[in-house]
Amino acid sequence: MSDLSIHALPPVGMITLRGAMPVLTKAVTAVTGCDAPAMRMSTRAGDVTAMWMEPDEMMVVCTYDGANEMAGRLRVEMADDFATVAVVSDARQIFEINGTGGETLLAKLMPVDFAKLGATEVRRTRMAQIPAAVWRNSDGFQVMCFRSVADYATDLLHTVAPVGG
Amino acid sequence: MLILTCPNCGLAVEETELSPGGEAHLERFGPTSSDDAFEEYLFLRDNVKGVHFERWRHAYGCGKWFLAARDTATLQVFGTYSAQTKAPPPDILAAIKKGKNT
Amino acid sequence: MSRRLKTGGRLIDRSKPVEFTFDGKTMRGYEGDTLASALLANGQLVMGRSFKYHRPRSVVGSGPEEPNALMQIGAGGRFEPNQRATVQSLWNGLVARSQNAWPSLGFDIGRVNDLGARFLPAGFYYKTFMAPQPFWKHVFEPVIRKAAGLGAATTEPDADRYEFEYGFYDTLVVGGGIAGLTAALGAMRAGERVILVESRAEFGGRALVDGATIDGNDVVDWVKDAVQTLEDAENVRLISRCEGSGVYDHGYVLCTQDLTGFKADKSGPRERILRLRVGRVITATGAIERPLSFAGNDVPGVVLASAMRDFVANHGVGIGDRTVIVTNNDDAYRTAKVLLDAGLRVAAIVDARPDADSAIVNEIRALGVNVHLGRAIAKVHGNDRVTGVSICLQSGDGAVMQEIRCDAVAMSGGWSPVVHLWSHCGGKLWWDTDRAMFRPDPDHPPRGTDGNGFVVTAGMASGALTPAEVLSDAAKAVGSDVPHCDTVEEGGILPVWIMPDGAGPDLRAKMWLDYQNDVKVSDVRLAAQEGFESVEHAKRYTTLGMATDQGKLSNINGLAVLADRLDTTIPQVGTTTFRPPYTPITIGALAGEARGSVFQPLRKTPIHDWSEENGAYWEPVGHWRRAYCYPKSGESHEAAVAREVKNTREALGMLDASTLGKLLVRGPDAGKFLDMMYTNMMSTLKPGRCRYGLMCDENGFLIDDGVVARIDEDSWLCHTTTGGADRIHAWMEDWLQCEWWDWQVHVVNLTEQFAQIAVVGPKARAVLEKLGGMDVSAETLPFMAWADGRLGAFDVRVFRISFSGELSYEIAIPATKGAALWQALIDAGAEFGVMPYGTEALHIMRAEKGFIMIGDETDGTVIPQDLGLTWAISKKKDDYLGKRGQMRSEFQKADRWKLVGLETTDGSALEDGAYAIADGTNANGQRNVQGRVTSTYLSPTLNRGIAMGLVERGPDRIGEVIRFTRIGKNPVEAKIVDPVFFDPAGEKANV
CATH class of the missing domain: 3.30.1360.120 (Probable tRNA modification gtpase trme; domain 1)
Known part of the structure; x- marks a missing residue:
């Protein structure tokens, strides 16, 4: 018998970041501790993952309940830049x-x-x-x-x- | 079914992951343009047999548009490049020239 | 008499009998049999009837090229027509039926077509059924429909499932004979990722029957070793019962793998389509033997020489006890050897060549077989099976010299490389006169993304004939060492396209080219004579090569006959186009996993489950399912819709609006960008306020609409239609990435993030106030305003917008909390008489208010100005998408069809899409029209039919009565009115 299993996971926190990649990586590193992910790659620090999605988009995956707070910190970090932060956990x-x-x-x-x-x-x-x-x-x-x-x-x-x- | 390499995320993907966008490097003509210029912009396409510059969107991937230089008869791809260009870049033109000589 | 021989049959296991039925009769075979070999073993020579003349037919080949032995296999949901008995493995319980015979295989009424064969020449149908027209429908069509077609289709759902597999390899080898194995070994040793597919159950191909010594080993052992080596290699995957079906652009290849069709156990998927992307394809697909064209070459018992020895060697089955072999080359002499070894008699070898004295010819002669050189078969005797042949001079006109009694004929007209996969994607061919075959031209291969060829042929597929040639060609294809194999000199081939050369019309009319479609030499000659000189025209006129076997046996002979009749050469005539798939693929396999619940993605809102539990009647909207209405027990949909409308207008309704597109547009240039995207001015919208907006394409046509809310200085939230969310998101990104890439704007699609609930009706405010939290009063949250806040335990964003004309709040909430908020509102609304309403009530209420709907009032030819929406088009803007298009003269014409309301004089509802009738007729004699209905409903609020429509100069003709068509009834009169039927002052929404 196969030991293959398929599970749907409970919701996790997800934050979409749009902006110039240097701006995003600087903020993500500062707020989440994740290293800058290379093209198409992801990095991880603790229970936070930073994913490269597009040349001007990253996604931060964190706990569901912590998403709003983390999004707020990312917004503050990039307040002076042209960048967009949106919580998309749902x-x-x-x-x-x-x-x-x-x-x-x-x-x-x-x-x-x-x-x-x-x-x-x-x-x-x-x-x-x-x-x-x-x-x-x-x-x-x-x-x-x-x-x-x-x-x-x-x-x-x-x-x-x-x-x- | 074609394979094209998305210059925005580096993946070589098959056509089902892409959506086509027609001829590239069209100049938009707005409200002050003549009927002829507007017709050219909106309707008239070269429909070449040979090298064609065309728009593609990596729809099932990074979502970004890119441009490709492709021979519509042999399906040879001379290169893909940024959508944020007004004309084919020199390296693409060089590849076309080289490809055609062989 | 075809029968099982006492010994022999390398593929069958005589200790494992298998029971099956054919036309209801129980028969026995062995494991390892094909259906064809088992039928022959049971003495069942006749296996089907031809398509046109219903002539009795037996197998002619032993592989996928078989045109005759087509069967209906299985029953019920596993019934499959047109299966080739020659490749159908036998399994216990297999049910097979013959087809294209009525009432039975033995006695077929359609056979009368054969007796009238000279009245059914090529193009008969084209010529006969021209006129008169009524005859077609009532006389010809019913008769032809009954007679046409091969097997029947099942009426039951397919009991099996299918799947795809995507695979990526450096090298794909198609064909697991000695050529394919050699190529795969070479690629393996080069360290490539290799996949090898073989359509049969076993690897080894023809060489296992015909024999060879490779690297000092018997070919059987060599194959065993090669397969083992490949199986042991980590970089190689071997799949048997998997056919290379088609080669496409840029190294895309479809292979079809049979998973359960060959066995009784039907668990798991029936077939799998491998969707491969490979660096190169090596086609080691072998060759197919050609029939010879002599009179009566279709009589049961006339088979290809290779097939006859396959049946003996592989299955221990003899087709006849006394065989005449007819040939134009050395290869057929192998059949003589196999027959003699099996103890069967070879009555004679009829060799068209004037002389032949190669090693194998002399070997057979030495065994006492009578070899007639320079001779041909003038005619085969027998109807349901061969009883003898007449012999004549090949160079003559068919005058009979001798009759030979026999019960089988083995024929060989030479070999044709299987070039299909090479040719699918543009590989070119050249005609090899010496070998009388089309061969792949390595200088003109199919080309890949880098412009280089990506298909290489190997072995017989290249045109190689002897094992030594085959191995050398295959090794060359991958640049590996050539396995050693002794070269055996063979005599050449004498091209023979009809037999005898000077055959007259009577003989030509009995020489079959395409067995399945009953195309004869005479038909192809007739086509040429009537001007169908192009091979593609001749093919369609005669149906040569158009049967399920796609001319695998007939094409070369057919075009040789055509070339002869046109007095030109074979390469001049050329081949018809080779198109995938190589052999037919079931529709189920092509659909893959997509059936039942996964036929298509079905999108569900967070409130979907509640609606399902509460009796929603669903309607598909794109991939979404939306509740059309919520009928109560015993209530009709019409009554439910009317109740939902009335209740919403009089008390309180709730709509699941989650499917609406929600696009966040943000950045310093977002205002400027939205001013380009929308016809109206969005940059001037104040934060906290909403505005209805229109989007057009560059033609000026209206493509989407929705409410835009300004969130803050830099941010707007754009609502799109349900179907528009992804489309408009992509549209915005297109302009931002490809035209205005220096503008600082981000678009984030938040459609899936939020549930959206419309709370609608006079009691809407009361229910929100009951939940408590934010201030939703008219003063704090006026019409067309929005606010963030709390309702009960929920953080929400509330928009005061209305698509119904009622007091209305649309509440957005993160999707995972959508169902809970919906339930809370339903609970709180109970005392106010809340009822959910569906899309039909939504449609009716918007129509009562004269609000347009994208897709009803628009169809890709309508500009906003046609719809009375000039108020939503900014005059201040220099530019917006569609502005230039709308300036075109066509759109300035006074007689454009424009939006109006329509009321029938009798109160009935107009028919959807009905046309307004005008005087006179157009140039085609059709009645002129002056407008059409775009939306029509029976209004529960007004208790009468209301409609919107586009009418020529409509707004200038208010009060005029015009007539609208009705299907099957007289036209109905309707008065042109203002499109706003209900509350024109908008007092109900703005409270």
Whole structure:
């Protein structure tokens, strides 16, 4: 039997940052302690993750309850810059996929070359018919999609999971 | 199905992760323009057989637009480059010249 | 009589019998059989009927090229028509049925078509069914529909599921014969990421039947070693029962893997489509033997020489006891050898070549087989099976020299490389006159993203014939060392396109080219004679190569006949286009996982579950599901909608508005940017206030609308329509990234972050005040204002906006708390008579107020000025998207159709989309029109039909009565009125 498991995680704090990358990385480093993430990569400090999303966008992932406070500190840090901070903790759903065969499962849904997926890479892509992001997490993967399609994503992951998985 | 490399995030991705945006380097004509200039801007496209400069958006990825120089007949891609340019940059033009000579 | 031989059959396991049924009759085979070999073993030679003449047909090949032995496999939700018996593995319980025969395979009424064959030549249908028109519908079509088609489709839902797999490799090798294995080994040793797919269950290909010695080992052992080596390598993946289906741009390849079709256990997906992206494709797809064109070459028992020895060697099945072999090359002599080894008789070899004395020819002669050189088959005798052949001179006109009794004929017209995958994406071919075959031209390969070729052929697919040639070509394809294999000299081929050369019309009319579609030599000649000289035209006129086998056997022979008739050369005629897939793919496999609950993404709001539990009748809006109405038990949808409208107008209604787009637009240049995006002025909006805005494209056409709220000095929140959220977000980003990239503006799509609840009706303020918290009075929060605050236990943002004409608050709250706030409002609203309402009530209430709806009043040809929205278009701005477009002369015309209200004189509702009738007719004789209905409802508030429509000069014609079409009824009269039917002064919303 496969030990593959698929779990929907409870909401986490998410903060979208828009602005020039040097401005964002300076603020994120100061407020979260995370190093500046390289293109497509993420960095981590304690329970905070900083993800490179676009050339002028980062996402800070933190505790759900701490998101407003952290967003406030980021706003203060970038008060003099052209930058935008938005709390989006309610907009997305994260799934955790652990166990053997996680990569095989995701390869059925995403046009992603997993052999080339870096250890800290946040790969934004398509999962079947919806936008999604995928990254490695301890012995498996995490997959993120929009909240409104979370049920579709759940059905999708279970549909293509191996029998008994 | 094409593969293009998004210059904004460095990923080579397949067409299903992209959305097309038509011909690149069009000049916008506004309220003070003549009918002819406006028609040219809005409707007239070269539809070349050969090297085509075109707009693509990395829709299922970083969300950013970029431009590509691609041969519409052989599908050879001479390069992708920033959408924040008014004309094809020299390195792209050089690649086209080189590609066509071989 | 076809039968199972006492011994032999390398693929079958005689200790494992398998039971199956054919046309209801129980039969037995062995594990390792194909359906075709098992049927032959049971003496079932006739396996189907041809498409046009319903002639009895048996197998002609032994692989995917098979045109005749098409079966219906399975039952119920697993019923599949048109499956080739030659590649269908046998499994216990398999149910097979013949098709295209009525009432039965043995006695088929359609056979009368054959007796009238000379009345059904090429193009018969095109010529016959021209006129008169009524005949088509009532006479021809019903008859043709009954006669046309191959297998039937099932009416039950597919019981299986399917899936995709995305894969990335440096090298894909298609075909696991000795060429493919050699190429894969080379790529493996070069350290590449390699995938090898083989369509059959076992690797090794033809060489396992035909034999070879490679690197000093018997080919069987060499293959075993090669497969083991590849399996052990970490950088190689081997998949059997997986066909390379299509090669596409930039190294994209689809392969179709059979997962359960070959076995009784049907758990798991039925098929998987591998969507591969590879650096290069090596096509080691082998070659297909060509039939010879002689009269009666379709009689059951006439098979390809290679197929006949495959059945003997692989399955221990003999097709006949006494075989005549007819050939134009050496390869067919191998069949003689295999037959003799199996104890079967070879009655004669009829060789079209005037002389032949290579090693294998002499070897067979030495075994006592009678070889007739320079001879041809004039005619095959027999109807439902071969009983004998007449022999003639190949160079003559068919005068019979001798008759030979036999019960099978093995034919070989030479080999054609399988160039399909090479050609799918543009690889070119050249004609090799010596070998009489089209071969891939390595100088003109399909080209990839870097402009270099990405497909390489290997082995027989390149045109190699002997094992030594095959191995050398495959090694060259990957630049690896060539395995050693002795070269055996073989005699050449004599191209023979019809047999005999001088055959007259009677013989030509019985020489089949395309077996499945019943296209004969005479048909192709007729097409040429009637002017269909292009090979693509001749193909469509005759249907040559248009059957499910796509001409794998017939194309070369067909175009050779065409070339001969046109007195030109074969390369001059050229081939038809090779299109994917190589063999048919089921629709289910192409859909992948997308069926049932994952057919399409279904977007749900945070309040979706509440609505579901409370009886919502759903309507799809884009990918969203929105509640159309909330019918109570026993209530019709119409009644529910009317109740919801009345209750909202008289007391209190609640709408789940979460699907509305919510875009945060922020930055020093945000005001300037929004002034470009909207027709009205957004930069002058005061913080804390809202403004209704319109967006147009550069043509000037209205594309979206919604309320914009100014949050602070730098920030605006733009509401879009439900369908517009992603589209408008992308639209804004397009302009910011590609046109005004120096403007300092950020757009963040917050649509998914917030639930939005509309609390609507005279009691709306009372229910919010009951929850307590923020001040929602008219003084503090007037119409078109917004405020952040608390309602009960919830942090919210409240907008005083109205799409219904009632006192209305739209409350935004982070999505995860949306359902709780909704429930709190429902609870608090109970004493005020709260009821949820759906999208239809929303539509009716907005129509009563004359508010337009994007997609109803607009259709991509309508500018805001047509809709009386001039008030929302700033005259002060020099520019906005669409301004130049709206200045065009077409939009200045006085006779444009413009928005008005419509009231029928009898109070009924107009039909949706009905046209306003004008006098006279247009140039096409159609009635002139002067307008159309864009929205129409039965208003529960006014208790009569109300409608909005676009009418020529409409606003200038208020009070005029015009007529509107009704489907199947007389037109109805309606009066042109103001589009605002209810509360024109807007007093109800502004309280």
